């Protein structure tokens with residue numbers, strides 16, 4: 209029976225389909241733009257290629273855009289049919305893809321975690337499973353799904369560097385910044401095109417408040433990820449955060465206009481980069497000109513998606529900033545009615561997303577006390593709707609400023625101090641507004 213590059217048996221009709229699929233998996237790991245095209249090529253060479261159908265379904269689902277769901281369902285159907293005579297691993301992937309596309313996330317994750325235990329060298333599965341844990345805010349499992357697989361890997365196993373990149377991000381989101389940076393730098397040395405490892409180190413530097421180091425890191429590694437898919441926009445977004453904290457606003461706008469939103473794409477994750485950066489500028493009373501306009505239009509088109517609370521909260525920012533109050537109400541209604549409540553964690557995540565969105569709306573309308581009342585109780589539930597610490601920080605920033613501006617002085621002082629304890633900068637203007645010493 210054919211085997212993949214790491215020796216796992218794989219049901220495939222010919223060598224051409226297999227080698228093309230292997231390139232698609234590497235492209236998936238390295239965020240390359242041609243991963244989906246390669247999958248289609250592999251499927252043209254073998255229309256009953258179970259793993260290619262599964263990866264296609266997973267990738268379509270993880271874009272968090274309901275427009276892709278019909279195609280994802282077609283892939284699941286094809287995978288399920290082809291999996292009938294396939295291996296245990298392939299049958300389990302077809303079942304997991306079905307659970308995922310049907311939004312039964314907890315069950316899907318259980319299935320994927322199980323595959324990772326029984327087939328620890330299934331590299332695509334490690335990447336996918338970590339990403340699914342990411343969107344559940346489960347930092348421990350982001351680290352541990354990789355940790356559990358390490359016994360099957362050594363530096364001679366093809367793709368070993370990618371595993372280190374995954375581990376690095378798991379360490380980072382779990383708060384172990386020393387290990388994250390060590391492992392992440394090792395991964396990038398092994399493979400300069402491992403943009404997930406570059407990203408993990410960028411997060412570590414962000415969390416430690418080392419902004420100059422961060423700019424240097426991303427500029428130095430850029431040749432390795434310049435040919436990425438839209439993930440490169442997110443890496444430039446990280447670079448813009450460093451510049452923002454350094455008050456280098458011209459650099460922020462330059463990155464925004466030429467890189468982060470240079471292409472004005474419609475992917476949820478790209479819109480979120482733009483909204484979250486402009487909202488940070490808005491919190492600092494920096495005029496962003498007409499940059500919100502296209503984001504508002506796109507957010508309005510997605511207002512009924514209710515695909516994920518993290519993206520919905522970012523859409524809310526763009527709707528508010530462009531005075532689309534009707535669309536904001538539609539988005540909130542869609543979130544409240546969201547059907548993805550089929551397990552306790554999903555339900556809590558949606559409730560937190562609704563509260564944060566209400567908080568953003570109250571803040572935008574100058575109801576700072578209302579913003580605090582919405583956002584404070586769900587601070588420690590926000591992680592459940594996924595996104596990274598760095599991405600969710602925009603909500604914390606909003607809450608700190610809402611506390612300051614609502615005159616809740618004790619809370620404002622507490623939140624400012626807490627933030628600084630975590631190495632997160634607080635703008636001098638906010639501290640002055642809170643009547644606190646500016647150093």
Ligand SMILES: [Fe+2]
Pocket residue numbers: 407411442446596598
């Ligand atoms: Fe990130």
